[in-house]
Amino acid sequence: MLVFDFYPFPDFTTTRLNLRSFKKHDATSLFETRAFPENSRYLDRTPYQKIKEADDFIDKIMDGVKNNKWINWGITLKDNPKMVGSICLWNLNAENATGELGYEMHPDFQGKGIITESIGKIIEYGFTTMQLQKIEAVPHQDNKASIRVLEKFNFKYVGNLEGKDAQLAIYELTVDDFMI
Numbered sequence: 001m002l003v004f005d006f007y008p009f010p011d012f013t014t015t016r017l018n019l020r021s022f023k024k025h026d027a028t029s030l031f032e033t034r035a036f037p038e039n040s041r042y043l044d045r046t047p048y049q050k051i052k053e054a055d056d057f058i059d060k061i062m063d064g065v066k067n068n069k070w071i072n073w074g075i076t077l078k079d080n081p082k083m084v085g086s087i088c089l090w091n092l093n094a095e096n097a098t099g100e101l102g103y104e105m106h107p108d109f110q111g112k113g114i115i116t117e118s119i120g121k122i123i124e125y126g127f128t129t130m131q132l133q134k135i136e137a138v139p140h141q142d143n144k145a146s147i148r149v150l151e152k153f154n155f156k157y158v159g160n161l162e163g164k165d166a167q168l169a170i171y172e173l174t175v176d177d178f179m180i
Contacts, residue, residue: 002094002131004068010129012073012121019073019087019118022061026074029083030054033106042140044165064090075105075118084109087118089126089135097133099126116149123153127175134174141169154178 012019022030031054033039037047048054064070070090074083085105092099101122103115126132137155139146147169155171 002097004071004092004094004130006065006068006071009065010071010125012125013078014117014121016078017114017117018076018078018081019121020076021065022058022072022074022083022086024055024058026083027051027054027058029074029106030058030086033083033085033104036107038107039104042143042146061088073118073122075114085114085118087115087122089122089130089132091136097131099130099132099135101126101135101137111145116152119149119153123173123178127178132175134172136173137171138168139171141167147171 009021034048072088075085087103089099155173161168
């Protein structure tokens with residue numbers, strides 16, 4: 001069985017980006033991202049109405065990371081410390097060595113390859129450092145842009161959730177199928 005330990009927090013740098021821990025001052029950026037109705041279109045979440053929602057979410061994220069329940073990175077451009085999106089590994093299962101990938105971007109930064117650049121670093125970390133054997137992602141079946149990004153990394157469609165969440169597709173990537 002795996003043991004997760006996110007201390008010290010693993011910051012990453014890519015060609016254009018910094019992936020770092022959430023900070024309290026990220027509340028404004030997170031609020032701006034989550035207040036857009038388009039960003040909630042494929043999620044079971046209403047757009048944020050108040051900055052307190054972002055503050056509370058950041059507190060929850062920071063607490064979960066501190067307790068090794070999940071790990072979330074704020075995404076910034078190298079030349080600007082303002083968070084433009086986030087990416088995480090959550091729903092971690094130490095016994096089965098699995099986790100779920102999640103991500104979101106501010107609409108002004110969507111379609112610029114930022115999530116693609118971030119995902120590569122995060123799944124590499126998940127498989128090599130965390131020793132996960134499988135990473136899942138659960139996009140809405142109509143979120144074609146998200147599905148295209150997952151397929152770039154060899155994620156395979158395995159079915160849809162059942163019940164009220166039947167519109168959510170399950171994609172998975174095993175360590176054996178991971179391409180660095």
